[in-house]
Amino acid sequence: GEFRLSDFDMLKVLGRGNGGTVHKASHRRTSALYALKIIHRGHPGADEEVDVVRRVDSPHIVRCHSVLPTPSGDSALLLELMDGGSLDSLVRGGQGGFPEAALAEVAAQALAGLAYLRARRVVHRDMKPANLLVNRAGQVKIGDFGIAEVVSRAGKYRAAYEGTAAYMSPERFDTERLHDGEEDRVDPYAADVWGLGVTVLELLMGRYPLLPAGQELTWAALMCAICFGELPALPDGSASPELRSFVSACLQKDHRKRASVAELVAHPFVAGRDVAAARHALREVIAQRV
Numbered sequence: 001g002e003f004r005l006s007d008f009d010m011l012k013v014l015g016r017g018n019g020g021t022v023h024k025a026s027h028r029r030t031s032a033l034y035a036l037k038i039i040h041r042g043h044p045g046a047d048e049e050v051d052v053v054r055r056v057d058s059p060h061i062v063r064c065h066s067v068l069p070t071p072s073g074d075s076a077l078l079l080e081l082m083d084g085g086s087l088d089s090l091v092r093g094g095q096g097g098f099p100e101a102a103l104a105e106v107a108a109q110a111l112a113g114l115a116y117l118r119a120r121r122v123v124h125r126d127m128k129p130a131n132l133l134v135n136r137a138g139q140v141k142i143g144d145f146g147i148a149e150v151v152s153r154a155g156k157y158r159a160a161y162e163g164t165a166a167y168m169s170p171e172r173f174d175t176e177r178l179h180d181g182e183e184d185r186v187d188p189y190a191a192d193v194w195g196l197g198v199t200v201l202e203l204l205m206g207r208y209p210l211l212p213a214g215q216e217l218t219w220a221a222l223m224c225a226i227c228f229g230e231l232p233a234l235p236d237g238s239a240s241p242e243l244r245s246f247v248s249a250c251l252q253k254d255h256r257k258r259a260s261v262a263e264l265v266a267h268p269f270v271a272g273r274d275v276a277a278a279r280h281a282l283r284e285v286i287a288q289r290v
């Protein structure tokens with residue numbers, strides 16, 4: 001290939017997760033900057049992640065330029081560097097939530113990414129603020145295909161319990177179904193819409209939205225809140241009717257009633273936004289919080 005791991009200087013660690021470590025790296029000859037994600041060999045899903053990133057190429061997905069072998073047999077994904085970091089780090093880097101105009105832009109760009117994935121029959125399965133990356137130009141892109149899956153033509157996919165419980169949809173807690181083959185009737189893409197809804201609500205409130213502030217995110221508390229709890233009450237004036245309607249369309253507990261990606265792209269909160277003002281608002285949030 002055109003790149004080798006030895007062509008890069010590792011500058012610092014950008015993030016660490018289950019699957020591996022993400023470094024900021026510089027290509028020695030060109031000085032171009034990248035994010036280099038080392039995925040440990042033998043980590044469950046390592047091969048799937050490599051397969052999926054090779055299959056996707058969109059301005060709304062973090063671009064993977066190359067997959068490099070490492071001496072230890074791990075894979076290194078050479079990724080486009082997103083210099084604003086993740087939405088998760090932006091939430092923690094400031095006080096309170098994002099202004100609504102910026103949220104509409106986040107939603108619009110994330111939905112463009114989900115629409116692309118839908119067309120390629122890819123379910124992301126780990127939509128959450130830590131896996132949506134931004135750059136200073138104001139672009140939002142979907143990253144981290146660590147548990148993503150390609151849905152077969154027959155609609156079959158791995159429905160097993162995986163991912164972060166805090167952003168899991170109600171139907172994914174319903175593990176009883178996994179034994180009788182009924183998972184094939186669950187729309188696999190609906191879980192990504194749920195994750196987007198939780199993400200938008202988290203960015204609005206400035207904290208994880210489905211449990212009271214300060215409560216520990218235990219599996220049992222999350223399962224109760226997600227499967228049976230009411231959505232948090234948003235004080236009068238804290239959100240427009242369009243935003244409330246958008247979040248409620250994403251967070252329908254019954255996956256059959258949840259809005260589809262195509263419906264959400266046409267939702268007034270997204271389709272009716274003032275695009276120039278929304279982009280500007282998002283760039284401002286990024287500039288203030290990075």
Ligand code: ATP
Pocket residue numbers: 014015016017018019020021022035037062079080081082083085086089126130131133143144145146147
């Ligand atoms: P998994 O969920 O499979 O365990 P992970 O969480 O280890 O994966 P990522 O989500 O891809 O891996 O990356 C971890 C963190 O590294 C992100 O939350 C983000 O802060 C940072 N990061 C990842 N990719 C990039 C990138 N392209 N540019 C800048 N920062 C990145």
Ligand code: MG
Pocket residue numbers: 017130131144
């Ligand atoms: Mg991640």
